[in-house]
Amino acid sequence: MLKKYFYKLENIIAWSQSILSQKQFIFLSSILVGITSGIAVIVLKTFAHWVFSFATYINGILKLSFINSILPITGILLTVFMVKRFLGGSIEKGTSQILFAVAKKASIIPRKQMYAQILTSSLTVGLGGSAGLESPIVITGAAFGSNYAQRYKLSYSDRTLLIGCGVAAGIAAAFNAPIAGVLFAIEVLLVDVSISAFTPIMIAAATGALVSVIALDETILLSFKQQQTFDYHNIPYYVLLGLFTGFISVYYSRNFQRVEHFFARLRFKPYKKALFGASLLAVIIFIFPTLFGEGYESIKTLSENDPGQLLENTLFSGFRNNSWALLVFIGLTMMLKVFATGITLGSGGNGGNFAPSLFLGSYAGFFFSKFLNLTGLTKLPISNFTMVGMAGILSGLFHAPLTAIFLIAEITGGYALMIPLMIVTSISFAISKRFEKHSMDVKPLVKKGHAFTANKDTNILSTLDTNSIIQTDFLTISPDENLEKLVDLISHSNQVIFAVVDKEMHLLGIVHFNNIREIIFNSFRVKHTLVKEIMTPTIDVIYPADGMETVMNKFEKARVTFLPVLKNGKYYGFISKATTLEAYRAKLKLMTIE
Secondary structure, three states: OHHHHHHHHHHHHHHHHHHOOHHHHHHHHHHHHHHHHHHHHHHHHHHHHHHHHHHHHHHHHHOOOHHHHHHHHHHHHHHHHHHHHHOOOOOOOOOHHHHHHHHHOOOOOOOOHHHHHHHHHHHHHHOOOOOEOHHHHHHHHHHHHHHHHHHOOOOHHHHHHHHHHHHHHHHHHHHOOHHHHHHHHHHHHOOOOOHHHHHHHHHHHHHHHHHHHHHOOHHHOOOOOOOOOOOHHHHHHHHHHHHHHHHHHHHHHHHHHHHHHHHHHOOOOHHHHHHHHHHHHHHHHHHOHHHOOOOHHHHHHHOOOOHHHHHOOOOOHHHOOOHHHHHHHHHHHHHHHHHHHHHHHHOOOOOEOHHHHHHHHHHHHHHHHHHHHHHOOOOOOHHHHHHHHHHHHHHHHHOOHHHHHHHHHHHOOOOOOHHHHHHHHHHHHHHHHHHOOOOOOOHHHHHOOOOOOOOHHHHHHHHOOHHHHOEOOOOEEOOOOEHHHHHHHHHOOOOOEEEEEOOOOOEEEEEEHHHOHHHHOOHHHHHHOEHHHHOEOOOOOEOOOOOHHHHHHHHHHHOOOEEEEEEOOEEEEEEEHHHHHHHHHHHHHHHOOO
16 A cells, blocks of 8 residues: 555656756755655654663663663664665665765665665664764665655756755754754765755755654754853853864774774674674663763753753762762763764664764763863853853864854754854864864775865865776887887877887887977988987876876876876876866766756
């Protein structure tokens, strides 16, 4: 029955495509992608919240965190089982795969990503894995957009645009923050779009947020109602908070990578690795129960008047009213979050770093302000610093200051903290960028040799294949030939440059027509001059494995229009700078989203 309804819906959409203009159909498509992304958010968030409520209820009966430790082990093992049994044995994690799909795979995302992320992350995070649901939500939304575009045979630029729509709708629905959704899609994923492309992305974000508001219980979303007004006298402390969150971001980024590498090097079979990692996580969560799941409930508690509630039903419940003990607990939790998340994902669970960044930021902001208050140096509004700290870490980890500013502004219900948000996010971003060139999203790509940056030229060059522009049909000449042979080659070809090679095709030098123009019109010199006498040494060479950015750097350094290519140590062909620029322009036109 359900399949029948889907078939009817597809027919209606196909009919709409036939009667609407391309732009109108894209607007309709952005609404549909926004709705599906919103529904994915509802499924994931509701399940995760239900499991957290169940664990909290059981924990209240047992008075200890046994259930909080058992559930994550179950969740990670079930995730590994799901991946091996139903998802082909592997699943891509992290939003970096979206960047890769846009740049290298013509914005085509596998169909299984429309459901794989929902199934696996709901098990991992819903059952207590210390990760976030936003990354799986974003990937799911992007997969909806990509596969929808494929289904209705849309162009590459339209596929990319609908991927952005899915991403924006996912973030907007997860936080009821449509502006942040739009900014995340543009700032993190679609680094360069035209103004006209904003409209479909905004429509999708608004649709996703609306679906979330209508169908999702407000208590499930991360939102804050309590905040104090901004006091400009606290600006120096916000500057210090920006520095603090910047260095904490670097700490998290580097240690997360170390934990991932540790698990990647383990020679355990999937189930053994999952059990080993989940057992470590269980111990950490038993001691620090606030690391259970997304952690949004503890963020809310931290911003309220009685943060001591975090110590209830833990091994430290006896210190509930001790401010210094609470501060130590918060500090240790803050430093351990990276290991809890790294273990969760490294051992086989699925999730992302978006929620952990907000968790870490709230704890960092609380720790910073509470410490200064306890020392008696000042009296800072702790709830404000808790919320602004989230923006600081989000900006530092994802190199997305605008997303961080407007996300926190939207979930706090106003823009009273705009100035401190701008101060903290910009400083944190600057510190993080100084020590970590790439964001959490881009790092996995860099590790695989695909360096994506905010520089559009670099991104486009990285998508070009060096082998596709190598010209291998150039005529060559021997060094012992006289110029009569060379003149004959010039007169019977369009070449202006020739490789001088020996019998084994080793490159000895090159001859460019412009450099011998005067000689070839002198018949005596032509007859009695050997090629080896007038050839010039090669300034630089290119290898087929070189990336296009390396190729362009070599052209700029050599200041020439042709460079020879060597393969296995022998002459292979030439690359023309003009051909390279033409390939760049063609790719630029293809990738421009209008």
